[in-house]
Amino acid sequence: MSKKITVKEVQKTAELARIDLTKKEEERIADELSTILDFFKDIEEVQSGDTEKFDHYQLAENQLRADEVVEKKEELRKGIKENFPKEKNGFLEVKSVIKK
Amino acid sequence: MIKELHQRLVNREITSEELTKKYLERIKERNSEINGFLSVDEKGALESAKKVDRKIKAGEKIGLLEGIPYAVKDNFCVQGGVTTSASKILENYQAPYDSFVIGKLKKAGAILLGKTNMDEFAMGTSTENSAYGVVKNPIDLERVAGGSSGGSAAVVADDQAAWALGSDTGGSIRCPASFCGLVGMKPTYGRVSRAGLIAMASSYDQIGPFAKSVEDAAIILDEICRKDPKDNTTVAKGTRFLENLKPEIEGKKIGILREFLSEDVDSNVKEIIEEKIKWAKKNGAEVVDVEIPGIKYSLAVYYLMICSEISSNMARFDGIKYGKRNEKAENILETYLKSRECGLGDEVKRRVILGTYALSAGYKDAYYKKAAEVRDLIKRGFAKAFEEVDLILTPTMMSPAFKIGEKCDRPLDLYLVDISTVPVNVAMLPAISLNAGFIREGGKEMPFGMQLIGPWWQEQSILNTALAFEESSKN
Numbered sequence: 001m002s003k004k005i006t007v008k009e010v011q012k013t014a015e016l017a018r019i020d021l022t023k024k025e026e027e028r029i030a031d032e033l034s035t036i037l038d039f040f041k042d043i044e045e046v047q048s049g050d051t052e053k054f055d056h057y058q059l060a061e062n063q064l065r066a067d068e069v070v071e072k073k074e075e076l077r078k079g080i081k082e083n084f085p086k087e088k089n090g091f092l093e094v095k096s097v098i099k100k
Numbered sequence: 101m102i103k104e105l106h107q108r109l110v111n112r113e114i115t116s117e118e119l120t121k122k123y124l125e126r127i128k129e130r131n132s133e134i135n136g137f138l139s140v141d142e143k144g145a146l147e148s149a150k151k152v153d154r155k156i157k158a159g160e161k162i163g164l165l166e167g168i169p170y171a172v173k174d175n176f177c178v179q180g181g182v183t184t185s186a187s188k189i190l191e192n193y194q195a196p197y198d199s200f201v202i203g204k205l206k207k208a209g210a211i212l213l214g215k216t217n218m219d220e221f222a223m224g225t226s227t228e229n230s231a232y233g234v235v236k237n238p239i240d241l242e243r244v245a246g247g248s249s250g251g252s253a254a255v256v257a258d259d260q261a262a263w264a265l266g267s268d269t270g271g272s273i274r275c276p277a278s279f280c281g282l283v284g285m286k287p288t289y290g291r292v293s294r295a296g297l298i299a300m301a302s303s304y305d306q307i308g309p310f311a312k313s314v315e316d317a318a319i320i321l322d323e324i325c326r327k328d329p330k331d332n333t334t335v336a337k338g339t340r341f342l343e344n345l346k347p348e349i350e351g352k353k354i355g356i357l358r359e360f361l362s363e364d365v366d367s368n369v370k371e372i373i374e375e376k377i378k379w380a381k382k383n384g385a386e387v388v389d390v391e392i393p394g395i396k397y398s399l400a401v402y403y404l405m406i407c408s409e410i411s412s413n414m415a416r417f418d419g420i421k422y423g424k425r426n427e428k429a430e431n432i433l434e435t436y437l438k439s440r441e442c443g444l445g446d447e448v449k450r451r452v453i454l455g456t457y458a459l460s461a462g463y464k465d466a467y468y469k470k471a472a473e474v475r476d477l478i479k480r481g482f483a484k485a486f487e488e489v490d491l492i493l494t495p496t497m498m499s500p501a502f503k504i505g506e507k508c509d510r511p512l513d514l515y516l517v518d519i520s521t522v523p524v525n526v527a528m529l530p531a532i533s534l535n536a537g538f539i540r541e542g543g544k545e546m547p548f549g550m551q552l553i554g555p556w557w558q559e560q561s562i563l564n565t566a567l568a569f570e571e572s573s574k575n
Binding site for chain 1: 179193194195196197288289290329332335394396397399400401403404411415418419420421422423424425427429430431432433434435436437438440441444446449450452453454456457460466470471473474476477479480483510511512515527528529556557
């Protein structure tokens, strides 16, 4: 687990996380993550495989609800639409998903 | 304090409107300096206050929190006005609904003054990560108020609100309570509904109060601890914390974790905590050392797991359905990349990337799964310790509030200051921080807190012993 995280790994991870980083940020984050993960590497030495799950609820049942459509008030719908960054005829407008 | 204010309202010595105006004036006078509030709803607060006054005038009975002004951290959704979570990406976000606890408090007639400053998405220990500027500690403006609920603590300590709510993922209520000299409580995971609280790390987040006294904390908890179908982690356990509140120290068995009284702890803090232990013994408590296997891995477990959960929870902030969208993007992928680049701050990016890395193929077992296993080990360790003792006592923080900027350069340094608060969230336990004493630093009397940790669902035991400690320091 103890290893230096490269700028290339940071680039790949940032792409997966959908965050654009500047070159400077990439280098800084590579350094910081290496330091942080190195500090936490001791966790490897713990023999934890046999640890039984611990549940502080001690309730043996799942909490389920019916799989039904619940009608919401128009007011809530309006509130959600008001937060759209861009709207067209009541629809949420986004940039093209498919390349033209 | 809440009971006194309630009595004054009932006796008609003051109206709720007058009381609310008093706090609003204090906010106007102080907010530019302290920066505790991000938004203030003067109109809404005064309207609610007038409603309560009409009730009182009509001779109707009012609840303990009714007509009393409070503040809430800006990661709680409140309908009308903005909910930013102190992030640029949500600078214009208007929550379309109230979070569960806000709904409860509205019904109870509590007066919401405004939303408080915090670390962006609650990621931090000093409120230096807010996109809207640092919160200053009202006792010494050169120091931090703690974090991530720094605004909530600062405004209560500075009399800009009678009490406040915060959220605690690794110490975000207890740390600022310690730094600002308040009572702050993190209840058992599952006590308070998180519905409408903007999530940071879902298996760690818990809502709790900031108050001037243990009694106030009990009053607030009685109102917010409820089962909510919208948060399936909540349980139907009734609470009567205030009714059952009484000082308890004699016969209590208190455990001490020696690692939290090591040489890393400020010597003055250590000395005062040792005095508290002596006082407890003198008053009939039995004090023993306890050990929790795996506790030293708490920070590793915590940061590996929360960053993983953060990377998942933060995925929704992409500029598509709400929040700030970067319109320079050419296509949808660029919309994500650029909106998140401009909208999210450094600490958020750091944690999202660390979490994405920890969850990526080839590393998930080594990081997330391993951390989750060690989490169970730590929980079992606490369960075993609580077979021996009723409560565990530690300092809340290793020192009083540090100076603004002092720990900004190395993120790891800031992670390490949470060492005694984090294990509580790892184990999903309840804990309180209450003022233990003051240390003179730079000509100012800086407060610091002691932490009492209890077994799951035993908030009453924590509150009762905290009350005994509180009363002892008044005498």
